[in-house]
Amino acid sequence: MKIERFVDSHTEGEPTRVLLAPDGGLFQLSLPELLARWSRGGALAVPPECLALAANPRAADATVCALACRPSKAGASCGVLFWNASAPLGMCGHATIGLARTLRHIGFDLAARATIETRVGEVVVESRDDGRFAFDNVASRVHARDFEVVLAQGGVARGDIAWGGNWFFIVRHDGLSPGGKAGRAMRSHAEELAYAEAILEGVRRAGLRAGPENGGLIDHVLLSFMPSRAGACARNFVLCPNGTFDRSPCGTGTSALLATLAARGELAAGAPWVQESAIGSVFEEHHAVLADGAVRPTIAGRAFIVAEGSLVFDATDPARDGGWREPR
Ligand code: PYC
Numbered sequence: 001m002k003i004e005r006f007v008d009s010h011t012e013g014e015p016t017r018v019l020l021a022p023d024g025g026l027f028q029l030s031l032p033e034l035l036a037r038w039s040r041g042g043a044l045a046v047p048p049e050c051l052a053l054a055a056n057p058r059a060a061d062a063t064v065c066a067l068a069c070r071p072s073k074a075g076a077s078c079g080v081l082f083w084n085a086s087a088p089l090g091m092c093g094h095a096t097i098g099l100a101r102t103l104r105h106i107g108f109d110l111a112a113r114a115t116i117e118t119r120v121g122e123v124v125v126e127s128r129d130d131g132r133f134a135f136d137n138v139a140s141r142v143h144a145r146d147f148e149v150v151l152a153q154g155g156v157a158r159g160d161i162a163w164g165g166n167w168f169f170i171v172r173h174d175g176l177s178p179g180g181k182a183g184r185a186m187r188s189h190a191e192e193l194a195y196a197e198a199i200l201e202g203v204r205r206a207g208l209r210a211g212p213e214n215g216g217l218i219d220h221v222l223l224s225f226m227p228s229r230a231g232a233c234a235r236n237f238v239l240c241p242n243g244t245f246d247r248s249p250c251g252t253g254t255s256a257l258l259a260t261l262a263a264r265g266e267l268a269a270g271a272p273w274v275q276e277s278a279i280g281s282v283f284e285e286h287h288a289v290l291a292d293g294a295v296r297p298t299i300a301g302r303a304f305i306v307a308e309g310s311l312v313f314d315a316t317d318p319a320r321d322g323g324w325r326e327p328r
Helices: 033-039 048-054 092-105 189-205 253-262
Strands: 006-012 016-019 026-030 063-069 078-081 113-118 121-127 131-137 141-150 156-163 167-173 220-227 233-239 273-275 283-289 296-299 303-310
Touching: 006 092, 016 048, 016 092, 026 033, 033 063, 033 078, 033 113, 048 063, 063 092, 078 092, 092 113, 092 121, 092 131, 092 253, 092 283, 092 296, 092 303, 141 167, 141 189, 141 253, 156 253, 167 189, 167 253, 189 220, 189 233, 220 253, 233 253, 253 273, 253 283, 253 296
Parallel strands: 016 063, 026 063, 078 113, 167 220, 233 273
Antiparallel strands: 006 016, 006 303, 063 078, 113 121, 121 131, 131 296, 141 156, 156 167, 220 233, 273 283, 283 296
């Protein structure tokens, strides 16, 4: 499989790199075939030279790669595998919007409501007349509420563990829970990054796992704050597994948050939710409640194409695999 063509976009500030076949279209293997090719002993491992496409010096460290391939089921438009510089993601909301925008850009015949296969389930992307894309995410649900994680510097962070296509530990400072603790504004990115890293470290030290999806790996932290802009309901800061923070409002993170708001009776089905990101961009959302109590979030946002081209793999490049390896 030769990875050659790429299109870069950003979705509300967060970068996506869509990887395409040498002819500029979808890869001709399906997602199940790709997963089988890249799995060893049941564990999915993205090859290092592919992980390296999502990080310095080839890309901004926050980049999520989206490899677009042919669908495995009738009625679906395509399959996609997402990863960042450290590991594969389950779903990725901002990159789903980036993928839809990219498919339009390359002239792919994207249905007005297109089904896209991800490794954690199907999502449906709708093209809106105002240029935005909205997607119905995978079913999102709460695994545990009010779980306390001990922080190395002292104290605890209390949060909910919820699934929105990735597993999140959610700590709320938005002041929205009736009778709950007062809210506060987001501090600097550096301060919230250190706080979120301390929480993720606490999650790992405690050996905390969630439900069966994606092996129960809790690898994202979502901090929820009071909004800074008019019209937004809350602002978030999301720590991703590669140590970067999401510049978009995080589609999977907001889905997990909607699941906890719904489970706590704090947001009714169909009620609008405007989610502000760490940099001030927004997604507009609502959710439906499913028969088993999980929720199906619908999330809308904008994506912009910023570059397209061909990748070059130089066998003598010490940074070819992401690290730095001088020939010995
Ligand atoms: O939008 O779901 C998302 C996402 C996950 C990691 C970065 N963005």
